[in-house]
Amino acid sequence: MTLIIIGPVTHDLVVIGDKRKYKVGGATYFQSFVFEKFYNDYLTIVNCSDESIIEEFPSKDKVKVILKDDTHFFINNYSNAYNMDCRDQLSNFAQIPILKSDLEEILPENIDGFVINPLNRYDFPTETIDYLKSFNVPIFLSVQGFLRIRDVEVNENYAIKLDTFDNLSTILEGVSSIFLDEYEASIIGIDFDVDEIIITDGSRGSRIISNNHETKINAVKCENITDATGCGDTYMAAYISRRLNDYSIKRSGEFASQIASEKLTRFGHY
Template identity: 70%
Template sequence: MTLVVIGPVTKDEVIIESECKYKVGGATYFQSFVFEEFYEDYLAIVNCSDSSLIDEFPDLDKVRVILKDETHFFINEYPDGSNMDIRHQLSNFANIPILKGDLESILPDDIDAFVLNPLNRYDFPLETIEFLKSFNVPIFISIQGFLRLPDVKVNENYTIKLDNFAMLSDILRGVTSIFLDEAEANIIGTDFDVDEMVVTNGSLGSRIVSDNEIKIDAVKCDNVVDTTGCGDTFMAAYVSDRLCLKSAEKSAEFASLIASEKIHSFGPYNSEK
């Protein structure tokens, strides 16, 4: 049985104060390093125009590329290196949807669960979501991409604003878990037909909303180097534990620990750093 992780791989520019670095990114990229460590039977499916981007993944045998006409590009700027909770983002808002037909020939025969990582609301049309629901396995979705809209154009990219999405209730109906931060929860609320909502709040911790609410403290980190992909790391660690039948509370505590370890160094999670 295989965990299938789907979403764009990106070209990223990360600016921390005056220092700029270029790297591969995207939630599916960051999560693949966590799954490689804690849930080895996974398959990452990415969409982009540049297949060489997958060279940075931990195991190329576990990656499939859906070639499109564009690649997602993000600029992540952290103006204050002492407060990495503050981030300014720009994106090209690539319109490269993942379609049912893109997936039919590359999905494995036996699937444990799906993890879906939209980076904007073009990435997963409702038809694709309904197709994945037909497998009747757990589905974990990161919400942020569905809420993103282009705002002010800056050169070839756009600042990002967040707004509700009319089709969100249909997309989420029957989903196992959704992941979002407190700002996004304030936009969409918590009234959805899902088993649980996992709401993160950076250095202030997280909470799980289901039949009741469980609050989880963040694991303190005194050496914050790079928070890009921290939420994606948290989600992957949480999913890894949940699929091993751990409780929501234990899974969130484990995810907080792994996320704190990730931000000690630049780039994706690496247990050896």
């Protein structure tokens, strides 16, 4: 049985104070390092135009590339190097959707679950989400990408703002777990037909809602904060790796908080 992690890989520019560095990014990229260590039976599926990018993954034999005519590009700007909770983000809004037909020939026969990581609203058409739901396995979904749209009032090409849309409830219906942060929760609410809602809040910790019960998870203190890009993705993968091994919500959240804190001390992946 295999866990399938699906979503774009990116070319990123990370700006921390006066330091700039280009690197590989995207939720699937950051998560692959966590699953490689804590849930080894996984397959990553990415969409991009640059097939050589898989050389950056921890195990290129566990990556399948859906070749498209563009690659996502993000700028992650932390203007205050001492406050990684605050980030300005820009994107090229690549329109390279992952289609049902892209997946039909490459998915393995036996699947444990899906981890879905959209980076913008184009990445996963409703038909693709419905196709993945038809496997009747757990689906863990990051909400943020579905909310990203161009902020044309700031910059019609690259600026990002977050907003909900009418079809979001249909997309999330029947998903096992959704992951979002407190700001995203303030935009879309938390009234969805899902088993677990995991809400992160940076240095203020996280909370997990299941069966009308809320479990609060403290952030693990980090003394040497280096790079926050991908921390939410790292938390998500760590949490999933424990839940799939029958750990409790609380223990899974505490483990995810610990791994995310360790990621904070490293530039790039976990």
